[in-house]
Structure formats: C-alpha cells, structure tokens
Amino acid sequence: MASIILPSAPSESRPGRFGIYGGRYVPETLMAALLELEHEYEIAKSDAAFQAELAGLLKDYAGRPTPLYFAKRLSEELGGAKIYLKREDLLHTGAHKINNALGQGLLAQRMGKRRIIAETGAGQHGVATATVCALLGLECVIYMGDVDMARQELNVLRMRLLGAEVRGVSSGSKTLKDAISEAMRDWVTNVRTTYYILGSALGAHPYPTMVRDFQRCISREMKEQILEKEGRLPTAVIACVGGGSNAIGAFYEFIPDRKVRLIGVEAGGRGTALGEHAARFAGGVPGVLQGTFSYVLQDENGQIAGTHSVSAGLDYASIGPEHAALHDSGRAEYTSQDDASALNAVVKLARTEGILPAIESAHAVAEALKVAPTMTPRELLVVNLSGRGDKDMGILARELHLQGA
Amino acid sequence: MPIHFEHKPGLVVYVTAGDPSLEATRDIALAAIDAGADVIELGVPFSDPLADGPVIQRASERALARGTKLSDVLTIARDIRAAKPAAGLIIFTYLNPILRYGLARFADDAKAAGSDGVLVTDMIVEEAGEYLKEMDRVGLAPVFLAAPTSPDERLAAIASRSKGFIYAISRTGITGKQTSMTSDAAALVERIRASFAPGAERLPVAVGFGISNADHVAQVAEFADAAVIGSAIVDLIERSTAETAAAEVARFIKGLRLQEAATAR
Numbered sequence: 001m002a003s004i005i006l007p008s009a010p011s012e013s014r015p016g017r018f019g020i021y022g023g024r025y026v027p028e029t030l031m032a033a034l035l036e037l038e039h040e041y042e043i044a045k046s047d048a049a050f051q052a053e054l055a056g057l058l059k060d061y062a063g064r065p066t067p068l069y070f071a072k073r074l075s076e077e078l079g080g081a082k083i084y085l086k087r088e089d090l091l092h093t094g095a096h097k098i099n100n101a102l103g104q105g106l107l108a109q110r111m112g113k114r115r116i117i118a119e120t121g122a123g124q125h126g127v128a129t130a131t132v133c134a135l136l137g138l139e140c141v142i143y144m145g146d147v148d149m150a151r152q153e154l155n156v157l158r159m160r161l162l163g164a165e166v167r168g169v170s171s172g173s174k175t176l177k178d179a180i181s182e183a184m185r186d187w188v189t190n191v192r193t194t195y196y197i198l199g200s201a202l203g204a205h206p207y208p209t210m211v212r213d214f215q216r217c218i219s220r221e222m223k224e225q226i227l228e229k230e231g232r233l234p235t236a237v238i239a240c241v242g243g244g245s246n247a248i249g250a251f252y253e254f255i256p257d258r259k260v261r262l263i264g265v266e267a268g269g270r271g272t273a274l275g276e277h278a279a280r281f282a283g284g285v286p287g288v289l290q291g292t293f294s295y296v297l298q299d300e301n302g303q304i305a306g307t308h309s310v311s312a313g314l315d316y317a318s319i320g321p322e323h324a325a326l327h328d329s330g331r332a333e334y335t336s337q338d339d340a341s342a343l344n345a346v347v348k349l350a351r352t353e354g355i356l357p358a359i360e361s362a363h364a365v366a367e368a369l370k371v372a373p374t375m376t377p378r379e380l381l382v383v384n385l386s387g388r389g390d391k392d393m394g395i396l397a398r399e400l401h402l403q404g405a
Numbered sequence: 406m407p408i409h410f411e412h413k414p415g416l417v418v419y420v421t422a423g424d425p426s427l428e429a430t431r432d433i434a435l436a437a438i439d440a441g442a443d444v445i446e447l448g449v450p451f452s453d454p455l456a457d458g459p460v461i462q463r464a465s466e467r468a469l470a471r472g473t474k475l476s477d478v479l480t481i482a483r484d485i486r487a488a489k490p491a492a493g494l495i496i497f498t499y500l501n502p503i504l505r506y507g508l509a510r511f512a513d514d515a516k517a518a519g520s521d522g523v524l525v526t527d528m529i530v531e532e533a534g535e536y537l538k539e540m541d542r543v544g545l546a547p548v549f550l551a552a553p554t555s556p557d558e559r560l561a562a563i564a565s566r567s568k569g570f571i572y573a574i575s576r577t578g579i580t581g582k583q584t585s586m587t588s589d590a591a592a593l594v595e596r597i598r599a600s601f602a603p604g605a606e607r608l609p610v611a612v613g614f615g616i617s618n619a620d621h622v623a624q625v626a627e628f629a630d631a632a633v634i635g636s637a638i639v640d641l642i643e644r645s646t647a648e649t650a651a652a653e654v655a656r657f658i659k660g661l662r663l664q665e666a667a668t669a670r
Contacts, residue, residue: 023532024529024531024532025500025527025528025529025532026527026529027455027456027526027527027550027552028529028549028550028551028552028555028559028563028574029550029552029553029554029555029574029577029578030554031529031552031554031555031559032552032554032555032556032559033554171459171462172452172453177453178453180455181453181454181455184455185455185456185458185579188455188456188577188578188579189577189578189579190577191554191577192554192577285505286504287501287504287505288499288500288501288504288527289453289501290453290455291527296501298501298505300505301474301475301502301505301506302451302475302501302502302503302504302505302506303451303452303469303501303502304452304453304501
C-alpha cells in the first residue's frame with residue numbers, strides 16, 4: 001500500500017479536527033454554507049433560550065431522560081457482569097436519532113431555512129427528521145438508497161405519512177453512502193435555501209462535532225443514572241457504530257474517566273473479505289469520503305468499497321472522525337459482530353427481557369452477550385440500546401423464519 | 406509550456422479517462438486539441454463523485470467497470486503530452502484516489518507524465534497545506550474552484566493560491582446541463598478579477614458547469630477568458646461508439662468555434 005500523506009498538517013487546535021482526522025473536504029460551493037452553519041451553531045450553543053427550547057422538546061416531546069434499565073434476567077442467565085440497557089429505543093420515533101434531529105431542526109428554523117434535506121440508512125434518521133419537520137412546519141426531502149427503501153419499508157411509509165418526500169437513490173451501492181452523496185448534490189444545488197440535517201457524526205466540520213453535542217445527552221444521563229443506581233461508574237460502555245452518532249453520544253462524557261472501557265461494535269456482516277462487512281477498523285485505511293478524513297473501506301486504487309450488513313444503519317464505508325481518533329489513541333476499543341450474532345442477540349433480548357432491539361443496536365447486545373460471561377458480577381456493563389426493532393420485522397420474519405412455523 | 410489560452414475565449418475540455426476506453430480517451434483528447442481545445446482536463450474516475458451530475462457519474466462507473474486506475478490516467482496523460490507539447494493538460498480528480506496513491510508520489514508522477522496542473526474537486530484552500538507544498542515542489546499548477554457562494558475573502562484566498570487558471574463555477578449545483586447562463590457567472594468572474602492582490606499575476610478565469618452549446622460559449626466569451634465543456638462532451642461520448650467518439654467530439658468543438666466566429670463578426 002502506498003503511504004498516506006495527510007492533506008494538511010494535523011493540529012489538535014484547529015476546529016473540526018480530532019487528532020489528524022476530520023476536517024472539511026467539500027466542493028467550494030458548500031463552504032460558505034458550512035462556515036455559516038459553524039458560526040450559527042456556535043452562537044446557538046451558548047444561547048440560553050435555544051438550549052432551553054431544545055431541552056423542553058427533548059423532555060416533553062421526545063421523552064428524555066430515557067431509563068437506564070437493569071436487565072436482570074439477561075444478566076443472571078449470562079452469569080457474569082450486571083448488564084444495564086440505556087433505553088434510547090423508548091424515545092419518540094424509536095431511536096436516538098431524534099436527539100440530533102430536534103437540535104438541528106431548531107437550528108435550521110433559527111437560520112431561516114424552510115427547506116430541509118436529510119439522508120437515511122435504516123430510516124430512523126429520516127423518520128426523526130420528517131417528524132421534526134412536521135413539528136416545526138418545514139418542507140422535508142429525504143434521500144434513501146433503493147436497497148434500504150426495500151429493507152426498511154415501514155420507515156419509508158412513516159416518512160411519507162409525516163409529509164416528507166422520500167427520494168430513492170439508485171446510484172452506487174444504493175445504500176447510506178449513496179444517499180449521503182445525493183443529499184450533498186441537492187445541498188450544493190439548493191444551498192441558499194436549504195438546510196442539510198446530517199444524521200450521523202460524519203461529514204465536513206461542523207457536523208461531526210455538532211451531532212456529537214446533540215447526542216452527548218445519552219452519556220450524560222448514563223453517568224448520572226449509573227452513579228445513582230450503583231454508586232460507581234461502569235466497567236464498560238458498549239454501543240454499535242455505523243457512522244457513529246449513538247456511540248459517540250454514549251461514550252463522550254466517559255472519555256475523561258480512563259477506567260471506563262468504551263467498546264464500539266462495527267458490523268461484521270457475512271465475511272471478512274472487502275465488500276462483505278462494514279468493519280472500518282478491521283479493513284479500512286485513512287482516506288477522505290464525503291467531506292471528512294477518517295478510516296475508509298476502499299480498494300488499492302482509492303475507490304470506495306462496497307459494504308454489507310444485515311442492518312442498514314451500520315452499512316457504511318467510513319466512520320465518524322472522532323471515532324478514528326479514539327481508535328488510534330486507544331481510548332476506545334472497536335470490535336465487530338456479524339449478521340448471525342446480531343440476529344441471535346435480537347432473539348435473546350426479546351425472549352429474556354421482552355425488548356425487541358433494532359438490528360443495529362443488537363450488534364452492541366451481541367458484544368455484551370460475548371463479554372458479560374467473562375466478567376464478574378461486581379462489574380457493570382452499560383449497553384446503549386440505540387433503537388427499537390419494529391422497523392426490522394420484515395427482515396426478522398424472513399431471517400428467523402417467523403412465518404408459517 | 407505553462408497553461409495558456411490560444412483562443413478567445415479559451416476552451417477547456419473535460420473527459421472522464423477510461424470511458425469508453427483508455428485508448429479512446431487519448432484519441433478524443435488529441436482530436437479535441439486539434440479542433441481547438443486549449444486545455445484538456447483528464448478526469449480520474451471515482452466511485453462516489455458527489456459534485457457530479459448523472460452524466461459524469463455514469464461515465465465514471467463505466468470507466469471503473471473497465472478497471473481504470475490513476476496510473477492508467479497518468480499513462481494517457483504522457484501519451485497526450487508526447488503528441489501535443491503545447492496543449493494545456495490538467496489532472497481532474499477527487500481527493501481519495503490521490504491520497505491512496507500517495508500525494509508525493511502522485512505529484513512526481515503527474516509531473517513526469519507531462520501534466521501542467523491538478524484540480525481536486527473536494528479540496529478547499531484551508532485544507533490544502535500539504536497539497537500545495539507538493540504541487541509547488543514539482544512545479545504543477547494547483548487549480549482551485551471558485552463558487553458563486555464564495556464570499557470575497559474566500560475568493561482572495563483562492564486567487565492567491567491558484568496557478569494556471571481559476572475555475573469559476575457558473576452556478577450552485579452539480580455538473581451537467583442548464584438552459585442558459587445565469588447572472589451568477591458574470592458576477593462571480595468580476596469578483597474573482599477584483600480579488601487579485603495588487604501586483605499579483607492576474608490569472609485567466611475559466612467558467613464551467615452546464616456549458617453545453619455555442620450560445621453558452623459565446624456568452625462566456627463576453628465576460629471570461631475561457632469556457633469549460635464537460636458533461637456535454639461526456640454525454641456525446643456516451644452516445645457515440647469508441648470508433649466514432651473522437652470525430653464526434655472534434656465536430657462538436659468546431660461547432661462551438663463557428664458560433665463564436667459568427668458572433669464576433
């Protein structure tokens with residue numbers, strides 16, 4: 001492999017850089033909009049009225065704080081660590097995505113942008129965005145790969161019911177990556193009137209930072225709740241990582257607590273060959289995709305590789321730049337769980353706790369199933385249950401042969 | 406020879422390398438130069454061309470399906486340079502393929518192949534430190550994009566870091582057709598020209614995105630130094646065969662010139 005030379009000197013102090021990762025690699029046409037967004041976000045961040053409005057909506061509309069639930073039967077059955085589930089699946093619209101969609105929706109409103117676009121993989125960010133647009137009276141266009149529209153049809157119908165226009169994307173792999181490219185093409189065309197609500201901790205600065213800020217409420221609550229219930233910090237926090245928004249939200253407040261292990265779980269898909277998985281830290285090398293410098297699954301010519309995961313939300317060739325930095329520094333560990341393990345974890349959690357997780361979140365559950373038995377009952381595992389599995393019933397029915405049994 | 410525009414307005418012709426084949430791309434570029442193109446932009450196909458419309462996306466897919474690599478693009482750059490010593494030659498690419506190739510190795514090889522400059526679609530001036538160092542080390546011209554949305558202070562930064570020419574994007578949007586030139590383009594060119602520092606070289610300004618016929622070229626001639634023709638050429642290549650594409654492209658480019666002669670009368 002040819003050596004990678006950084007396009008610019010890394011600097012911790014530059015905004016939008018996480019170690020050497022992040023930055024802004026976009027067509028010039030978008031730069032004015034990104035700079036405006038960065039500026040407006042900085043003002044909003046320190047504006048008490050903005051923060052109060054967001055906090056009010058998160059509480060009364062979305063349902064924060066979400067519970068930290070002790071999974072007693074699961075813990076006992078595994079015979080190791082005590083497992084707690086952070087119940088982001090109980091939020092309005094069924095996943096953590098609403099945290100960010102509300103934040104950015106309010107920001108768009110504040111900036112006077114009446115037209116909203118977004119990409120979606122599993123459809124949870126699309127549904128959250130369509131919901132916020134309905135709530136705020138904004139026009140909404142969602143880009144979604146054709147493959148994802150077929151496998152997450154319920155969410156497509158939900159978005160349409162909410163008044164959003166869902167535009168199928170038939171280029172490339174017809175999944176999340178291509179939906180992001182298409183959303184960026186729309187944005188570059190309509191940049192003067194349109195706000196792009198990016199749903200993951202990806203893309204050009206300020207998105208990775210802004211999305212993380214809107215998701216860090218997850219770890220803030222986790223920390224308070226585990227201290228209240230157990231009087232000590234957890235041994236480890238586990239979260240699935242697609243682009244990485246739920247994981248960075250679940251990790252962020254624990255980063256200074258060096259003893260807390262942070263474990264990100266990528267999609268192992270159905271094999272270790274390039275194209276069969278979405279484990280960026282297992283098969284990727286640093287590069288630039290869709291505006292940011294991070295680990296990217298790519299071939300030896302720098303062409304972006306295809307990916308596979310049973311979960312649309314983890315099926316992406318790159319990963320948020322802050323995760324790349326946490327990976328390289330060793331502060332967070334990244335592992336993967338394959339399709340079969342994730343499906344097994346869905347069944348396990350459903351039948352021991354009566355909780356049906358999204359297949360994305362089930363990758364984190366699968367990791368807990370693996371590590372909990374190796375730990376002592378004194379140790380505490382917190383699993384971020386980022387979303388619920390209703391959207392996945394079609395896939396689950398097929399994969400688990402639920403029909404006509 | 407540094408990039409220069411023989412004609413008024415100059416013509417910059419973009420082709421996606423490897424579509425329909427590397428040999429055809431070479432022949433198309435040579436025919437385009439014979440027909441009056443001042444500068445050839447050799448496009449490196451990329452899997453995720455987010456600044457491009459459907460025409461160039463499809464061309465990239467076809468080129469990649471044939472296995473076109475960055476090293477192949479440099480090989481035909483060398484062939485074009487050998488046949489046409491005076492023509493301008495730019496490598497037009499997204500960032501990731503050159504990062505994977507190695508930025509220093511790319512700079513060396515692009516220079517050795519005889520190209521005059523490089524345009525990286527997703528490289529903005531703020532991130533360009535290492536890239537500019539490499540371009541400067543080997544003597545390649547970094548060509549940057551300027552957009553109608555770029556405020557004056559960004560245009561000044563772009564103007565001060567560019568060499569060869571400045572590529573002014575005619576409108577917000579992706580590459581591909583439009584029906585008429587917007588007033589954005591003329592205003593942008595005027596702002597770019599006002600942004601050169603006193604005493605600095607006043608680089609030519611080429612206008613691109615959506616320029617597809619002789620009328621457009623004639624309009625651009627009124628306010629800019631050159632017109633960039635991209636998707637219209639790639640579309641023509643798509644509709645031609647590998648055997649006829651070079652002749653079709655030459656005929657098309659001569660047609661752009663005829664209109665120019667008529668309007669200049």
